[in-house]
Amino acid sequence: MTRARAAVLSALEAASEPLSAAGVASRLTGACDQATVYRALHHLEEAGLAESFVLHCAMHGVERYYAAASSTHRHWFHCESCHRFVDLGECRLGGIVSELEREHGLRVTRHTMYLTGVCGDCAAIEGGRPRDGSRGRRGAAT
Amino acid sequence: MTRARAAVLSALEAASEPLSAAGVASRLTGACDQATVYRALHHLEEAGLAESFVLHCAMHGVERYYAAASSTHRHWFHCESCHRFVDLGECRLGGIVSELEREHGLRVTRHTMYLTGVCGDCAAIEGGRPRDGSRGRRGAAT
């Protein structure tokens, strides 16, 4: 594995939540080019070392987020107030997915699922700004 | 409701599957500006008349797809061969979502779920091009 790819993979593994390409790039000290980050992320996903999904959030717009692949497929919750992710743990959709697969005669190769709303921390602060609201790049948080 | 918004809404209602902004625009005879289509789609979604999700497909790239809101929340399957959507019917995630909400102390306001793979028709054609593969705009179907 090349240096750039290894660096991108460790960034994903070190993170406690999915990272966008920009998020990965900002964590790479020996900065490598953004095109390389994108290519590395593609490569890691194809190699089964990372999983990704596309999510829209008011603060960051539409971006693809990557997480290092764990032993089991996982899903995430995204807080629309603090813009952090909460790990929802192992996927529980197996039953529903195979049910739908059977009922509709499909061959499902992949599924995407994520929840959005307000996390416990932010809910506790009664709709105000959470304790860590300092992560955005692009404004627009109404 | 203005003419443009009404036109966009009927396009969504007439379609048997979710449409991207480009898809809506291409079905509007008395063509209105693309910016207007985007604004109308936003408006309809805010008004609860449409639902949307962002999906990536090899042929069309990342796009947001809109469907006229029916009485119940629905989910879709996207075929990676013919690039059509299959309606999976009423959402069955209620149980799982509230379970996760409780377990993680979240307030879930929205969830996104979709399946991708090969639909029955395409599977029957053994990996070949399906009967209707003539819908793409941007190349890249490897």
Next chain:
DNA sequence: GTACATTTGCGAATCATTCGCATTATTGTC
């Protein structure tokens, strides 16, 4: 260590989506 195959950097290009602003359509009110 050499030669060949890959990957990286850099800069420019794409593509969906959004913005600014002047013009036009809607809508409630007389």
Next chain:
DNA sequence: GACAATAATGCGAATGATTCGCAAATGTAC
């Protein structure tokens, strides 16, 4: 039905994530 106030539309340009082309640099097999 005409009028004023408000919101929506068209047009053109801008934005932001992502991708491409190509030359230089790195990784890998022998």
